[in-house]
Amino acid sequence: MEHKEISILGAGLVGSLLAALLSQKGFGVDVFEMRGDPRSQKIGEGRSINLALSHRGITALKRAGVFEKIEPALIPMMGRMIHDLKGNLNFQSYGRASQHINSVSRSGLNNILIDHAESHGVNFHFDHKCSQVDLESVAMDFDDPSVRSVSSEVLIGADGAFSMLRRALEKTDRFNFHQHYIEHGYKELHIPAVNGTFAMEPNNLHIWPRGSFMLIALPNPDCSFTCTLFFPFEGDLSFDSLKDDASVLQFFETYFQDVLPLIPDLVAQFQTNPTASLVTIKTSPWVKNRSLLIGDASHAIVPFYGQGMNAGFEDCRLFMEWGEKLKFDWDKLLPYFSNHRKADADAIADLAMKNFVEMRDKVADERFVAIKKLESRLQEAYPDSWIPLYSMVTFSDIPYSKAKKLGELQEQIMRALPDDFDPMSHPLVPIIESFNALKKDVL
Amino acid sequence: MEHKEISILGAGLVGSLLAALLSQKGFGVDVFEMRGDPRSQKIGEGRSINLALSHRGITALKRAGVFEKIEPALIPMMGRMIHDLKGNLNFQSYGRASQHINSVSRSGLNNILIDHAESHGVNFHFDHKCSQVDLESVAMDFDDPSVRSVSSEVLIGADGAFSMLRRALEKTDRFNFHQHYIEHGYKELHIPAVNGTFAMEPNNLHIWPRGSFMLIALPNPDCSFTCTLFFPFEGDLSFDSLKDDASVLQFFETYFQDVLPLIPDLVAQFQTNPTASLVTIKTSPWVKNRSLLIGDASHAIVPFYGQGMNAGFEDCRLFMEWGEKLKFDWDKLLPYFSNHRKADADAIADLAMKNFVEMRDKVADERFVAIKKLESRLQEAYPDSWIPLYSMVTFSDIPYSKAKKLGELQEQIMRALPDDFDPMSHPLVPIIESFNALKKDVL
Numbered sequence: 088m089e090h091k092e093i094s095i096l097g098a099g100l101v102g103s104l105l106a107a108l109l110s111q112k113g114f115g116v117d118v119f120e121m122r123g124d125p126r127s128q129k130i131g132e133g134r135s136i137n138l139a140l141s142h143r144g145i146t147a148l149k150r151a152g153v154f155e156k157i158e159p160a161l162i163p164m165m166g167r168m169i170h171d172l173k174g175n176l177n178f179q180s181y182g183r184a185s186q187h188i189n190s191v192s193r194s195g196l197n198n199i200l201i202d203h204a205e206s207h208g209v210n211f212h213f214d215h216k217c218s219q220v221d222l223e224s225v226a227m228d229f230d231d232p233s234v235r236s237v238s239s240e241v242l243i244g245a246d247g248a249f250s251m252l253r254r255a256l257e258k259t260d261r262f263n264f265h266q267h268y269i270e271h272g273y274k275e276l277h278i279p280a281v282n283g284t285f286a287m288e289p290n291n292l293h294i295w296p297r298g299s300f301m302l303i304a305l306p307n308p309d310c311s312f313t314c315t316l317f318f319p320f321e322g323d324l325s326f327d328s329l330k331d332d333a334s335v336l337q338f339f340e341t342y343f344q345d346v347l348p349l350i351p352d353l354v355a356q357f358q359t360n361p362t363a364s365l366v367t368i369k370t371s372p373w374v375k376n377r378s379l380l381i382g383d384a385s386h387a388i389v390p391f392y393g394q395g396m397n398a399g400f401e402d403c404r405l406f407m408e409w410g411e412k413l414k415f416d417w418d419k420l421l422p423y424f425s426n427h428r429k430a431d432a433d434a435i436a437d438l439a440m441k442n443f444v445e446m447r448d449k450v451a452d453e454r455f456v457a458i459k460k461l462e463s464r465l466q467e468a469y470p471d472s473w474i475p476l477y478s479m480v481t482f483s484d485i486p487y488s489k490a491k492k493l494g495e496l497q498e499q500i501m502r503a504l505p506d507d508f509d510p511m512s513h514p515l516v517p518i519i520e521s522f523n524a525l526k527k528d529v530l
Numbered sequence: 531m532e533h534k535e536i537s538i539l540g541a542g543l544v545g546s547l548l549a550a551l552l553s554q555k556g557f558g559v560d561v562f563e564m565r566g567d568p569r570s571q572k573i574g575e576g577r578s579i580n581l582a583l584s585h586r587g588i589t590a591l592k593r594a595g596v597f598e599k600i601e602p603a604l605i606p607m608m609g610r611m612i613h614d615l616k617g618n619l620n621f622q623s624y625g626r627a628s629q630h631i632n633s634v635s636r637s638g639l640n641n642i643l644i645d646h647a648e649s650h651g652v653n654f655h656f657d658h659k660c661s662q663v664d665l666e667s668v669a670m671d672f673d674d675p676s677v678r679s680v681s682s683e684v685l686i687g688a689d690g691a692f693s694m695l696r697r698a699l700e701k702t703d704r705f706n707f708h709q710h711y712i713e714h715g716y717k718e719l720h721i722p723a724v725n726g727t728f729a730m731e732p733n734n735l736h737i738w739p740r741g742s743f744m745l746i747a748l749p750n751p752d753c754s755f756t757c758t759l760f761f762p763f764e765g766d767l768s769f770d771s772l773k774d775d776a777s778v779l780q781f782f783e784t785y786f787q788d789v790l791p792l793i794p795d796l797v798a799q800f801q802t803n804p805t806a807s808l809v810t811i812k813t814s815p816w817v818k819n820r821s822l823l824i825g826d827a828s829h830a831i832v833p834f835y836g837q838g839m840n841a842g843f844e845d846c847r848l849f850m851e852w853g854e855k856l857k858f859d860w861d862k863l864l865p866y867f868s869n870h871r872k873a874d875a876d877a878i879a880d881l882a883m884k885n886f887v888e889m890r891d892k893v894a895d896e897r898f899v900a901i902k903k904l905e906s907r908l909q910e911a912y913p914d915s916w917i918p919l920y921s922m923v924t925f926s927d928i929p930y931s932k933a934k935k936l937g938e939l940q941e942q943i944m945r946a947l948p949d950d951f952d953p954m955s956h957p958l959v960p961i962i963e964s965f966n967a968l969k970k971d972v973l
Contacts (some may be wrong), residue, residue, distance in 0.1 A: 097632050261711040261763075268704040320704075364704050 103247030174345030544825035545688030617788035
């Protein structure tokens with residue numbers, strides 16, 4: 088049996104970044120990935136091809152010294168561009184003037200991270216499908232007959248929502264596991280470039296909120312957009328109900344009129360592209376002996392806050408920070424990480440579910456828009472005191488669990504506003520005072 | 531590959547009863563059980579050796595014509611006998627005069643059910659450990675080389691909280707799964723008979739409620755009692771903290787003074803008997819093609835309402851009733867069962883968790899006792915209108931989900947009573963009127 092210092096399962100975004108960080112720290116790191124080397128392959132079907140990178144992810148990437156390689160490929164998105172039924176546009180900025188999130192290609196980012204980790208001495212083993220993990224001996228078996236078995240000082244499962252390491256943990260006593268699929272699935276559609284340029288304003292995240300479902304679009308570097316339709320699997324208006332070409336076309340004509348001309352082969356795409364499901368996974372503990380789950384393997388979330396990747400990257404940053412604090416004493420660090428990160432993972436999972444309702448429904452709501460305006464005034468006047476929930480999650484390092492609690496207090500205050508409050512003149516002082524009083528009780 | 535009409539995984543309580551019921555209906559039924567024939571074996575370690583059989587379970591057993599064989603082995607328990615710190619006793623009846631639950635031996639009951647099913651033509655295959663289920667072909671593989679593979683028209687997984695059929699379902703897309711271990715474990719202790727008779731009053735369920743933990747005892751036919759200590763795994767006062775003999779003894783001296791003389795070898799039992807964990811499992815859907823989960827395999831619950839077995843037996847009754855309604859058209863019946871029983875399984879899971887707090891803490895509470903008295907008057911005066919929650923769950927066939935909703939309304943009403951209400955003179959009419967008004971809104 089081969090023996091390694093640190094083995095990481097999964098060469099995805101989180102596995103590659105953590106490998107680089109640990110290798111930079113002087114550890115011997117081997118990464119085992121069941122798929123082939125993505126740098127020589129096409130992108131897997133059914134995965135999102137672009138993601139929203141924001142502050143937490145960037146902080147971690149900077150720590151690994153890789154952000155400068157990624158920055159040129161980012162497309163800033165300054166806010167939400169809301170498309171109504173008639174195609175009218177309404178812009179809502181995400182934060183203060185310079186604050187934005189970034190559209191980035193999953194595969195491009197992954198390839199840069201693998202290159203970066205490799206250049207720092209990480210050994211990648213592609214086409215290595217782990218068939219079994221033994222938690223007692225910290226050993227993995229592989230399907231590949233040339234490398235049957237590998238043991239390690241430390242094993243980290245960064246192998247995603249269907250983690251093999253988690254499968255081993257699931258068989259242990261007192262392992263808590265929660266896996267919930269939402270009623271909606273998603274389907275990606277492609278808006279091509281028009282005459283070499285973007286078919287819509289590129290520096291925004293486009294949303295077509297339609298109550299119980301929605302369409303979104305993120306820009307790509309080749310001037311195309313990737314659209315994602317989030318839509319119920321079953322019911323009167325659902326993937327299930329759109330069986331033939333005519334019903335697909337009619338559906339888009341009714342709900343996404345302005346998109347139709349941008350996707351000439353819409354019906355063909357709709358019938359060909361896969362429909363994928365959306366899952367929330369919560370687990371605890373994330374650790375057993377010298378094995379640890381990280382990223383989606385322990386806390387997969389729905390994509391509606393754009394935080395899945397960012398949370399995984401933040402996992403890596405915290406793992407390194409806490410590792411330094413605990414001198415990389417694995418028997419302390421692994422349980423410490425599991426105990427201290429769990430509440431934040433739960434918080435962002437819940438926030439992401441809640442944001443689905445906001446994105447598909449509330450963004451089109453008058454009161455929602457008024458509250459956003461008032462919050463923007465509050466933040467301007469009291470930048471250290473009132474940070475809107477979206478900004479705490481997206482543009483800060485405030486732990487998700489704390490952000491969630493503060494957000495609940497903010498919501499409580501905003502709910503108490505009269506129906507006809509004027510966002511531009513409503514007095515700010517009483518709001519800040521009651522917020523500060525509530526904060527004292529909660530934090 | 532052998533082919534069967536109906537295959538049931540698991541010859542436990544639910545598997546055996548369902549096998550008998552289906553066989554009585556004329557179906558060919560084979561039951562595959564990984565353990566040996568329990569009729570020629572000792573009881574498995576770590577399983578509760580007695581259970582509380584109540585109305586729902588009895589209804590199902592009667593349907594199978596097996597209740598008369600079980601009845602002689604039952605020990606009626608008329609209510610809770612509460613033991614305080616000083617050993618003072620306080621009796622709380624479970625229901626109206628004749629209403630009671632029944633202590634029954636798990637293994638004795640299981641053996642009767644297997645005998646009964648066998649006498650009705652069911653084929654039992656013991657020592658058959660299922661290694662894999664193929665949901666597409668409704669086929670099972672076994673470790674046993676003599677029977678490698680069995681396919682079936684219908685496969686029913688009655689194979690408990692660690693179901694192999696569920697393992698196959700867990701790998702399918704959009705399978706929701708929730709597995710939660712509580713902070714408490716349990717340990718069984720044995721109070722022997724004294725001079726051939728019971729050491730305590732036999733026709734009650736004895737409870738030593740101690741706030742964050744509790745001890746209970748159920749009578750056995752040999753005049754012994756089986757005690758169960760429900761106690762945190764970790765913390766200041768926990769299984770973890772009672773490391774040596776002296777601390778075990780001191781713990782019992784402090785909290786269970788009156789039990790100490792009844793268990794001469796207490797410390798030895800405590801150190802030898804296993805500590806087991808307690809899990810809630812929720813899943814959905816319970817069905818895929820022609821395979822169905824039933825009983826603990828789909829909805830394992832904590833034992834604090836005494837409803838795990840009763841819920842499983844009620845599953846069997848409903849499966850047969852709905853089966854007759856749908857003419858045993860499996861492609862209709864299996865999804866129908868999954869869709870219509872799920873809410874009740876969720877409800878009893880939640881009620882069972884809630885009842886833990888009631889048993890270990892509230893039963894010793896003055897207001898709780900006063901409310902019980904008032905409820906008893908309400909039931910006496912309005913027997914068709916006000917049935918206390920415990921009675922709906924334990925002594926009726928009212929669906930668990932409906933009982934839970936009604937119980938919430940009752941609780942809402944009781945919470946609104948003044949601190950100093952007199953349970954013996956408080957007027958009943960306004961309570962019934964507001965309950966009836968609330969019911970109209972909810973049901």
